Amino acid sequence: MTNELILAKYGEMALKGLNRNTFEDILMKNLRRRLRRFGTFRLTKAQSTIYIEPKADEIDLNEVLDDLQRVFGIATLCRACICEKTMKDISVKAVPYLEEVLINANTFKVEAKRADKAFPLKSPEICAQLGGILSEAYPHLTVDVRNPDVTVMVEIRDTNAFVHGANLKGAGGLPVGSSGKALLLLSGGIDSPVAGYRMARRGVQIAAIHYVSPPYTSDRAQEKVEQLCQELTPYCGNIAFFCVPFTEIQEAIKTHCPEEYFTVIMRRLMMEIAQKIAEKDNCLALITGESVGQVASQTMQAIACTDAVSRIPVFRPLIGLDKTEIVETARAIGTFETSTLPYEDCCTVFTPKHPKVRPSLAEITRAQSRFDFTEMIEKAVAETEMKIFSYM
Ligand code: ATP
Ligand code: MG
Helix, strand or coil: CCCEEEEEECCHHHHCCCCHHHHHHHHHHHHHHHHHHHCCEEEEEECCEEEEEECCCCCCHHHHHHHHCCCCCCCEEEEEEEECCCHHHHHHHHHHHCHHHHHCCCEEEEEEEECCCCCCCCHHHHHHHHHHHHHHHCCCCEECCCCCCEEEEEEECCCCEEEECCCEECCCCECCCCCCEEEEECCCCCHHHHHHHHHHHECCEEEEEEEECCCCCCHHHHHHHHHHHHHHHHHHCCEEEEEEECHHHHHHHHHHCCHHHHHHHHHHHHHHHHHHHHHHCCCCCEECCCCCCCCHHHCHHHHHHHHCCCCCCEECCCCCCCHHHHHHHHHHHCCHHHHCCCCCCHHHHCCCCCCCCCCCHHHHHHHHCCCCCHHHHHHHHHCCEEEEECCC
8 A cells, every 4th residue: 555646636617517427437437447557546536536546556656647647537637645634644744755846946835725624724724834844844945925836735635635746737628438429530631630639638439430542542541540540549548440442432533523523522422421430330420620721622612512411510620720730739649740651641642633612512512413422332331441449
């Protein structure tokens, strides 16, 4: 039994509109799955906090902390020292426990939170007492209540008192799985992985669909997308990945439809297939990485044409973002490097020289009606292969 644990707090804000028990149960389940790799832990919950107690000394809590910073639903995280609910025990343990953070600081302050109102000292008294003791033990420190290098927290809770340094920022959002499942159209580009990350952060479990056109696209292109899937798993958990053979359809578009409409027709057919897969896999919506005006197929008119084929909602979480903002997130979550590897995507292979930038739905439907894609769509769906990616 160690005398240290991790406190994972989810702000009350996160709970708005969601049932508390559901939220907590899903978060606990996600945490349990996440913690298995590190060893055995005891998890309990109280007061908007999950207490994560390691059951073995050799577990490296900093490694755990680092990993848990990518779990959605947690607002803040910290390592904390477990104390008895007496000032004596708090003082005795706080001095050595905080050595590492205090030795490198010049200024500090103590903050106390007294959830247990039966504790004999009030918060200001706890701060004053422990502040005095820490100043004595570390004489190089001065107290600065406005802008301290280190804020020492004392929390008096139901079963124990906890002492810790600063809180780390958690990943925020809602626990993955608390908002149902959606199917992400995942290309090898920069945008769609970020779109998936954004929706996962809102509690959506992600499945992914990718269209390949061999021999126009290489195995490397598909491997790149699979790598992106893998890179999303620290945030999204398990991802079912559907790979759709799209060559025949793209060739049929090229043969039968006017060139200026290629891209939008292709996107509409992608949507048709995605919906069928979504229905089979219980996904309630589709997700794309589109952003208004980014390319010819992302004008409002083109998006309207694509949207028209979808019977389920299409989420476009990046719709109002600039490329620079999307790139920033891609870098932060670690997908940027893979996304910028140079392999051809099926979209770029058949890109027309002069796409119609503002097509009307009537024009598009007319152009698409030159060929009946129904059978090809069924065939592509039937030949779609599925793989599961999980966090390793
Ligand atoms: P991205 O960086 O996500 O590829 P992009 O700016 O290159 O976006 P497009 O190529 O026009 O934009 O694609 C728009 C959206 O369509 C993508 O964000 C993605 O959701 C979907 N998409 C495009 N190509 C594919 C593909 N081969 N497989 C699956 N989805 C795709
Ligand atoms: Mg792309």
